[in-house]
Amino acid sequence: MLRPRLRLIGGVCAGFAEHTGLPVNAVRTAALLLTVCGGAGALLYAWLWVTVPSAPAESGRFATPLPKASLARPARAAGASDGQFRSGPGAGWAGKAAGAGSEATAPKLGNAILEGASAGTAVGANPRAAPITEILLGVALLTAGITLVASRLGANIPLAVVVPGIVVLAGAALAWRQFADIRSGEAQQASARLVRALGALVLVVVGILLFFVTGSAPNVWTVVAASIAVLLGVAVVIAPWLLRLARDLADERAARERESERAEIAAHLHDSVLQTLALIQQKAGPHSDAARLARAQERELREWLFADTPTGVSDTVDLATEVRRVSSLIEADFAVHFELVAVGPSVADAPEALVAAAREAMLNAARHAGGSVSIYLESRPSGIELSVSDRGPGFLIDEIPADRHGVRESILARMTRAGGNALLRPGPGGVGTEVVLTLPAATIAAPGTAAPGTPAEHTIETRTT
Amino acid sequence: MTEATANVGAAASVALPVLIVDDHSIFRSGLRADLDAGLHVLGEAATVDEAIALVIELQPRVVLLDVHLPGGQGGGGAEVIRVAAPSAPHTLFLALSVSDAADDVVSVIRAGARGYITKSASGAEVSDAARRVADGDAVFSPKLAGFVLDAFGAVAGETADTLEELDRLSARETEVMRLIARGYSYKEVAGSLFISIKTVETHVSSVLRKLQLSNRHELTAWALARKLL
Numbered sequence: 001m002l003r004p005r006l007r008l009i010g011g012v013c014a015g016f017a018e019h020t021g022l023p024v025n026a027v028r029t030a031a032l033l034l035t036v037c038g039g040a041g042a043l044l045y046a047w048l049w050v051t052v053p054s055a056p057a058e059s060g061r062f063a064t065p066l067p068k069a070s071l072a073r074p075a076r077a078a079g080a081s082d083g084q085f086r087s088g089p090g091a092g093w094a095g096k097a098a099g100a101g102s103e104a105t106a107p108k109l110g111n112a113i114l115e116g117a118s119a120g121t122a123v124g125a126n127p128r129a130a131p132i133t134e135i136l137l138g139v140a141l142l143t144a145g146i147t148l149v150a151s152r153l154g155a156n157i158p159l160a161v162v163v164p165g166i167v168v169l170a171g172a173a174l175a176w177r178q179f180a181d182i183r184s185g186e187a188q189q190a191s192a193r194l195v196r197a198l199g200a201l202v203l204v205v206v207g208i209l210l211f212f213v214t215g216s217a218p219n220v221w222t223v224v225a226a227s228i229a230v231l232l233g234v235a236v237v238i239a240p241w242l243l244r245l246a247r248d249l250a251d252e253r254a255a256r257e258r259e260s261e262r263a264e265i266a267a268h269l270h271d272s273v274l275q276t277l278a279l280i281q282q283k284a285g286p287h288s289d290a291a292r293l294a295r296a297q298e299r300e301l302r303e304w305l306f307a308d309t310p311t312g313v314s315d316t317v318d319l320a321t322e323v324r325r326v327s328s329l330i331e332a333d334f335a336v337h338f339e340l341v342a343v344g345p346s347v348a349d350a351p352e353a354l355v356a357a358a359r360e361a362m363l364n365a366a367r368h369a370g371g372s373v374s375i376y377l378e379s380r381p382s383g384i385e386l387s388v389s390d391r392g393p394g395f396l397i398d399e400i401p402a403d404r405h406g407v408r409e410s411i412l413a414r415m416t417r418a419g420g421n422a423l424l425r426p427g428p429g430g431v432g433t434e435v436v437l438t439l440p441a442a443t444i445a446a447p448g449t450a451a452p453g454t455p456a457e458h459t460i461e462t463r464t465t
Numbered sequence: 466m467t468e469a470t471a472n473v474g475a476a477a478s479v480a481l482p483v484l485i486v487d488d489h490s491i492f493r494s495g496l497r498a499d500l501d502a503g504l505h506v507l508g509e510a511a512t513v514d515e516a517i518a519l520v521i522e523l524q525p526r527v528v529l530l531d532v533h534l535p536g537g538q539g540g541g542g543a544e545v546i547r548v549a550a551p552s553a554p555h556t557l558f559l560a561l562s563v564s565d566a567a568d569d570v571v572s573v574i575r576a577g578a579r580g581y582i583t584k585s586a587s588g589a590e591v592s593d594a595a596r597r598v599a600d601g602d603a604v605f606s607p608k609l610a611g612f613v614l615d616a617f618g619a620v621a622g623e624t625a626d627t628l629e630e631l632d633r634l635s636a637r638e639t640e641v642m643r644l645i646a647r648g649y650s651y652k653e654v655a656g657s658l659f660i661s662i663k664t665v666e667t668h669v670s671s672v673l674r675k676l677q678l679s680n681r682h683e684l685t686a687w688a689l690a691r692k693l694l
Contacts, residue, residue, distance in 0.1 A: 274563040275489045278584040282499065298585075341611035341646045344620040374607060374648025380620050387647060428644075428653035 003052050010049035037152075043145035047138045132176045140169035274298060281337075292335050299328050319347035319355070319384070320377055326359050327375065334366035336373055344379035351384070353418035354439050358386050360410040361435040365390035369432055383420075383441045389427045389434035411435065480505035481599050484525040486516040486545065487561070488535055492584065496529065499588025504595060513537030513544050520549040525556055527595045530578065532562035532569045541569075543576035550577055559598045561591070570609060575677050580604025602666045603673035610645035613672055617679075619643075631679040634672060641668040 001019040003011035013031055017024040034041025147162045277298040284290040320342035327338035358375075365373045369392020378385045407424070415422035420439035427434040481504045487493050493509045500506065507523045510516040513536040520528055532542045540547070546558050560578040562569060563585075570581050579598045582591060583606055594604040605613070614620055617634045619642065625633040634642065637658075644654045651669070655662045 272489060275492045275584065278563055279492055279495045281585050282495065282587055339607055339648060341607045341648075343611045343614045343646060372648070376607075376611075376643075376647040378614075378620055378643070389647060428647070428649040429656050434647075 001052050003049075010045070012045050012048040012052065015052055016048065037149070043141050043148075047141045133173045136169050136173035136176065140166045140173065143169070274301060277301070288335065291337075292331065295337055296328070296332055299331070319350040319379070322350040322355050323358055323375060323377060323386070326355065327362060330359075330362055330366050334370060336366040336370045338362065338373050338375055340375045340377065342377040342379075344377075347379050347384060351418065351439060353414050354384065354386060354420065354437060357411045357414045357418075357422060357437050358388065360407070360414075361388040361437070364407065364435075365392065365433070368392050381441065384439045385436065386438075387434055387436045389432060391427060391432040394426055394431065394433045411437075415439070481527060481596060482507050482523070482525045483527045483529055483595055484508055484510065484516075484519055484523060485529050486510045486519075486534065486542070487529075487531040488512065488533070492531075496588065496591065499591070500595075501589060501592040504592050511535075513541065516545045517549045520545070520556055521552045524553050526599050528556060528558045529591065529595065530558050530560055530573070532560055532573050541573075542578070543572045546573065546576040546578060557598045559595055559604060571612070571676070574609075574673070577677065579673065581609045582606055583608075597666075601670070603669045605642075605645050605669055605672070607646045607648050610642045613676060614639065614642050614646060617675070631675050634675065638668050638672050641665055642672060645669070 001015055003015040004018065008014070008028075013028045014024055016022075017027040020027075031041045031045055034044065143162060144166050277294045280294040281291045281298070284294070320340065323342075324340055327340060330336065331338060362373070362375070365388055369390030371391060373388065373390045376385075376387045376389075412422045412424075415437055418439065419442070420437060423436040423438075425434050425436070426432070480502070483500070483504050484507050485493050485496055486509070487496070488511045490511070493511075497506050497509070507525050508519050510519045511534075513534050515536070516528075516530070516534065517537070528545075530542045530545060534541045534545065537544045537548075542558075542560055550556065550558075558573070558578040560570065560573040560581040561584050562581065563583070574581060580594060580603050582594050582604060586594070597604050613634070617623065617632070619634045619639040623633050624639065625635045640658060641654055644657055645651075649657065651662050651665045655665045658665075
C-alpha cells in the first residue's frame with residue numbers, strides 16, 4: 001500500500017482505496033464518519049499517514065542502479081528529515097517517529113537520491129526487516145482509539161491497564177527507532193542519542209510501574225505479570241544493541257575474509273610477477289636496460305613483500321640494510337647487479353665511514369665493471385669486513401693518477417681515518433677488482449672516530465676520465 | 466603439462482636427462498629454451514603430484530625443482546623429494562627458487578636436494594649447476610653459503626674439532642663457504658686456497674651433508690627468525 005503523490009490531506013484515503021479497490025469517495029466518507037463518532041477515524045488516519053510510505057516520484061527510477069555502498073550495507077534509515085517532509089504540518093511527533101519507522105518498508109528513491117549523495121544514506125530497500133516501530137506505534141494508537149470509542153460508548157474500560165500499555169508501546173517504538181538509527185550507522189550526536197535512549201527507557205519503566213501500581217491489590221499474578229513486563233521492557237531496550245553487536249561481528253568476519261582473500265591473491269600475483277621478472281633478467285643479460293628495470297622492480301616488490309620490520313627504527317640503521325639501500329640506488333643508474341650476502345649478527349648502527357667507502361667501491365664497480373658484482377658483509381666479534389668484488393677489467397692502485405681522489409681519498413684514506421683498513425686486490429681468479437674494507441670492533445664502539453666527514457664525501461668522481 | 470618427448474635421438478641419449486618442475490608455464494618454457502645442448506629435458510611438471518608421478522615414471526638424472534609448488538600435502542618441493550626419492554634412487558634434485566627465504570631453501574635442502582640456485586640464474590648457469598649435481602657435487606649459491614656460515618656459527622669462530630662432527634664446520638670448510646659467499650666459483654675458490662677443484666667439491670659436499678644431517682638448532686630456528694638468507 002502506497003500513498004499517491006496527488007493527495008487531499010495525507011493521501012491515506014486514496015492509497016487505501018487504490019489498495020482495496022473501493023471507490024475513493026466511499027473510503028473518505030467512512031473515514032469522516034469514523035472521525036465523527038469518537039475520533040477513531042482520525043487516529044486511524046494518523047497512523048496510516050505516518051506508516052504508509054509515499055509512492056515514488058517516478059516509478060521508472062526503480063531501474064536506477066543502486067549505489068555500491070547500499071549493496072554492501074543497506075542503510076536503513078532514510079532519515080528523520082524524510083519523515084518530516086512527508087508528514088505535513090500538524091503530524092508532529094508521530095511523523096518524526098515514522099520517518100525512521102518507515103525506513104525499511106519501501107525504497108523512496110526520489111528522496112533518497114537527493115539525500116544519498118551528500119549524507120551517504122542509501123536507499124533503504126530492505127523488504128525483509130520488520131517495521132517494528134510502525135507496528136508498535138500503530139498498536140499504541142489503535143489501542144488509544146479503541147479505548148476512546150469504547151469509553152464513549154459506555155463500556156467499562158480498565159484505564160489502569162490501557163494507559164500504561166500505550167505508554168509502554170510508544171516507549172518501545174521510540175527505543176526501536178533509536179537503535180535502528182544506530183544500526184544504520186547514521187552520524188548522530190552522542191548527547192541526542194543518549195537523551196532519546198534514556199527517554200525510551202524511562203517510558204518503558206514508567207509504563208511498567210504504572211501497570212504495577214494502578215493494578216488491583218497485589219496478588220501473585222500481578223507480581224508475575226509485572227516482573228515479566230519489566231523483563232520484556234528491558235529486553236526490548238537491549239535487543240537492538242544485541243542485534244547491532246551480532247551485525248558488527250558478522251561485518252567484521254566478512255571483512256577478515258575479504259582481507260585474507262586479498263592477501264592470497266596478492267601472494268599469488270607477486271609470485272608470478274617475480275617469476276616473470278626473473279625470466280626477463282635471465283633473457284636480457286646483465287648489462288641491458290630491460291634487466292636493470294626488471295631488477296629494480298623485483299627489488300621493490302621484494303622489499304614490499306618481505307618488509308618484516310615496518311616499525312620506525314630509522315634512527316639506528318642496520319648496516320646490511322644500508323648497504324642494500326645504497327646498492328639499489330646505484331643499480332637504478334648503472335647496468336649492474338649487486339648480490340649482497342650478509343653474515344653474522346646485524347650491525348645496528350652502520351658506521352658512516354664504512355658505508356661511504358663501500359658506496360665508493362660499489363660506484364667504481366658499477367661504472368667500470370658492471371654486470372654482476374658481489375658484496376660480502378661479515379660481522380665478526382673482532383670487527384666488520386665488507387668486500388666488493390667485480391669481474392671488470394681490474395686496475396692497480398699505482399696506475400691511478402695522483403689527482404684522482406676517488407679511490408685514494410674516498411676509500412683508502414677514509415677507512416684509515418676511521419681506524420680501519422682498505423685493501424685493493426685483483427678479484428676472484430685474478431679477474432676484476434676486489435675491494436676489502438675492514439673495521440676492527442674497537443673503532444666501531446668508540447664514537448666520533450667513525451664519522452670523519454671528508455671533503456670528498458660527495459664526490460663520485462673516481463678513477464677514470 | 467605432461468609432455469615427455471618421444472624422440473630421444475642419438476645425441477640426446479648421451480645428454481643429461483632432466484625434468485623441469487615449476488608451476489609457472491612461462492618459466493618452464495623459458496628455462497627449457499635456455500638450457501644448453503648438454504641437457505635433455507624429459508618432461509615438465511607443474512604440481513607436486515605430477516612431479517612425483519613423472520620422477521618415478523621417467524627416472525631423470527636431475528630434477529630442476531621449484532621450491533614453491535601447489536598440490537600434494539602442501540609441502541612443495543620438499544614433499545616431492547621426500548615422496549619420490551625412495552622410488553627413484555638415481556635421481557638428484559636441484560632446488561630453484563625466486564624466494565630467498567631461508568626456511569624455504571633449507572627445507573628442500575634438508576629433504577635431500579643437492580643444491581640451490583636462484584631463478585635469476587642464466588640458462589648456462591642452471592645447466593652447469595645441473596651437471597655438477599649429476600656428478601655428485603653440491604651446488605651452493607652465495608646466499609646459501611652465507612646462510613651456512615651464519616647457521617653453523619662459523620663467523621663467531623666455532624670450528625669443528627673432528628671430521629665426524631656435524632654441528633660445526635671445519636676451518637677449511639669455513640674458508641670455502643666464505644669464498645663462495647663472496648661470489649667465487651669453485652675454480653676460483655680452488656685457485657685462492659691453492660687446492661684442487663675436487664677438494665673444493667669435497668668440502669662443499671661435506672657442508673651439504675652437515676646441513677642435511679645436523680641437529681644444530683640454529684638451522685631451524687634461525688631460518689625462521691630471519692627472512693632472508
